Amino acid sequence: MADLQIWVDADACPRVIKEILYRAAERVKLPLILVANQPLRTPPSRYIRSVQVGSGFDVADDYILQQLNPGDLLITADIPLAAEAIEKGAVPINPRGELYTPENIRQRLTMRDFMDQMRASGIDTGGPASFSQADRQAFANQLDRLLTAHRAG
Numbered sequence: 001m002a003d004l005q006i007w008v009d010a011d012a013c014p015r016v017i018k019e020i021l022y023r024a025a026e027r028v029k030l031p032l033i034l035v036a037n038q039p040l041r042t043p044p045s046r047y048i049r050s051v052q053v054g055s056g057f058d059v060a061d062d063y064i065l066q067q068l069n070p071g072d073l074l075i076t077a078d079i080p081l082a083a084e085a086i087e088k089g090a091v092p093i094n095p096r097g098e099l100y101t102p103e104n105i106r107q108r109l110t111m112r113d114f115m116d117q118m119r120a121s122g123i124d125t126g127g128p129a130s131f132s133q134a135d136r137q138a139f140a141n142q143l144d145r146l147l148t149a150h151r152a153g
Helices: 015-028 061-066 080-087 103-119 133-152
Strands: 006-009 032-036 046-050 073-075 091-094
Touching: 006 015, 006 061, 015 046, 015 133, 032 061, 046 133, 061 080, 073 080, 080 091, 080 103, 091 133
Parallel strands: 006 032, 006 073, 032 046, 073 091
Antiparallel strands: none
């Protein structure tokens, strides 16, 4: 099995999270691959690369799922993508630092579908809370825990 790689569903990933990931990839010398429908600017590094996929629904998700290996980290806020990553044995976390697990992903999918139904019926459900310093810190802490566990394991 190849060494751990970090995959990023990069189209909607906050810039501050990408910057945390850039520093982490350099620090722990692990491949970081950002996948997006648009060109991405990444710092020059032997560990960091971006992949631009075609536009279209789920094109980036499909690319990530084809490349993802068991044990890889995936950074995504896309709950269906996280669920498929779990099925492949990967470890998905969202940009707010929440670890998706086999135990919590079904509940997340159910809530997502419920909110989609509410919006479809015309109910304003509001959007996600704005990204905060606490979210940034929670993500950095979760990433550090996962990378430390990988190095120890």
